[in-house]
Amino acid sequence: MTVSGEGTADVALTCMRCLDEYCEHVQFTIEEELHPDPGFAHRRGTDGFEVDDEVHIGPNHVLDLGEIMRQHIVLHLPLKPLCRTDCPGLEEMHPNG
Numbered sequence: 082m083t084v085s086g087e088g089t090a091d092v093a094l095t096c097m098r099c100l101d102e103y104c105e106h107v108q109f110t111i112e113e114e115l116h117p118d119p120g121f122a123h124r125r126g127t128d129g130f131e132v133d134d135e136v137h138i139g140p141n142h143v144l145d146l147g148e149i150m151r152q153h154i155v156l157h158l159p160l161k162p163l164c165r166t167d168c169p170g171l172e173e174m175h176p177n178g
């Protein structure tokens with residue numbers, strides 16, 4: 082079973098320069114190959130299918146995508162979050178202290 086789709090999320094991050102909170106708009110594409118077993122799902126990892134306790138398929142075969150989405154969002158978060166690319170940072174915003 083292949084699950085694919087696109088999504089967007091707004092994530093509150095802290096700018097590494099001015100330490101202000103800002104909203105990062107994250108776009109992500111989900112492509113997962115899942116082996117639908119009730120109770121848990123096998124995700125295809127580097128070594129083939131592996132058990133992933135964090136992905137749940139309910140008794141009605143409803144796949145809970147919450148954890149998959151969360152992992153994709155985290156993957157797309159910037160390593161050095163900036164509220165804007167030319168953010169001057171704390172020192173330049175408060176030159177006198």
Ligand SMILES: [Zn+2]
Nearest residue numbers: 096099164168
């Ligand atoms: Zn900033």
